Amino acid sequence: MVIGFYLRVCEIHLVIRMEYLFDRWGEVERALAPGALLLLDYDGTLTPIVERPELAILSPDMKELLKSMSRHYTLGVISGRSLADVKGLVGIEGLYYAGNHGFEISGPRVELVKPEAERVRPILVKLCEELREKLNNIKGAIVEDKGSTVSVHYRLVAEEEFEHLKNIFEEAVGPHIDSGVVKVTHGKKVFEVRPNVEWDKGKAVLWISGIVDSKGELKPIYVGDDRTDEDAFLALKEKGITILVSEGPIESNAKYFVKNVDEVKTFFEGLINLQTQK
Ligand SMILES: [Mg+2]
Known part of the structure; x- marks a missing residue:
């Protein structure tokens, strides 16, 4: 009984800990001062969830935002889709792409197939x-x-x-x-x-971060919406900014949440503004 009660308290504690990103914008802004490495899931993060995987097309405005962001930040897209699929769907040169939850990674000066x-x-x-x-x-x-x-x-x-x-x-x-x-x-x-190997989005994110930012100067940001993204949230828990796309706070390793893909866009606009106002 005591253990059960304790676990329930922990769950509630976790739920309460998750913060709405825009309520904490000041602290996010301060953390990003040295620059950022932005790592993004695709389905449910950059595009809304759709009935069939082939219908998840990037909207023109999201694509423009990604392009603008890539001028100021290092960008990667980490997906459960195959590498060729996610690369084709995003279609922006010079980004880091990880397919199959990181089993295949490709980007400037980097190619990895586990x-x-x-x-x-x-x-x-x-x-x-x-x-x-x-x-x-x-x-x-x-x-x-x-x-x-x-x-x-x-x-x-x-x-x-x-x-x-x-x-x-x-x-x-x-x-x-x-x-x-x-x-x-x-x-x-x-x-x-x-x-069945110890490799997931979390390991992939740390691997990319080690290649792109070997001195650890950039603030890693990870945005995702699904259970497989929890590995990445966990990997970056201490040093990164972790954002879950979810209608409300739930039990997650992410520190912040935004409600939907539109709010992901708002977040990106905020990131671009931070750079253009400098
Ligand atoms: Mg997703």
């Missing part, structure tokens, strides 16, 4: 085929082969079909989890199968 991802590739190809075949009868299920990882999207699947989909997914992936080859993470209406 070798573990290449080793697991043959298994993922087979798994993809199997999942496509078995989920074929479930309307709305999308199996996406992203090279180093595989996603099963179920946003368009009827609620009463979800258990069926989950069972098929678990049956297909289970043996590869048991043999230690892959692991599964759970995002917004998506299951993701990835190589």
Whole structure:
């Protein structure tokens, strides 16, 4: 009983600790004085969540904001999408891009493909085929082969079909989890199968930060909306500015929240203003 109560108190404590970013603008502004390394998730952060992944197109005004920001700050986009996909969707030269949650990274003077991802590739190809075949009868299920990882999207699947989909997914992936080859993470209406190695958005963010800013002079900022972004929030907890896109404060490793993609834009406008007013 005592432990249960304590945990509940901790949860509440965590919820209360998260601050609305614009209530704390002064402290953010002060922290950014030395310059910033801005690392951004894509889906749900730069574009609203949509029904099918291919519909998440960057709006012209968001693209303009990113371009303006890239003149003043070092910018990276860190996505669960494949590297080629996220690069194509953002379409701005000179940025750092990390695809497949950081298994592939590319940017000025940097190229990284984690070798573990290449080793697991043959298994993922087979798994993809199997999942496509078995989920074929479930309307709305999308199996996406992203090279180093595989996603099963179920946003368009009827609620009463979800258990069926989950069972098929678990049956297909289970043996590869048991043999230690892959692991599964759970995002917004998506299951993701990835190589079972200690590498995630948090490790990727620290890796990029080490390359771009080896002396640690820039303030890292991370903005994301999903569970996989929690790794990045955690990695930057002490030294960075971490911002969750969420309608309200929830339990998260992020220190601040903004409510939606429009407020992400407002934040970017604020960052640009800080530079142009200098
Ligand atoms: Mg996202």
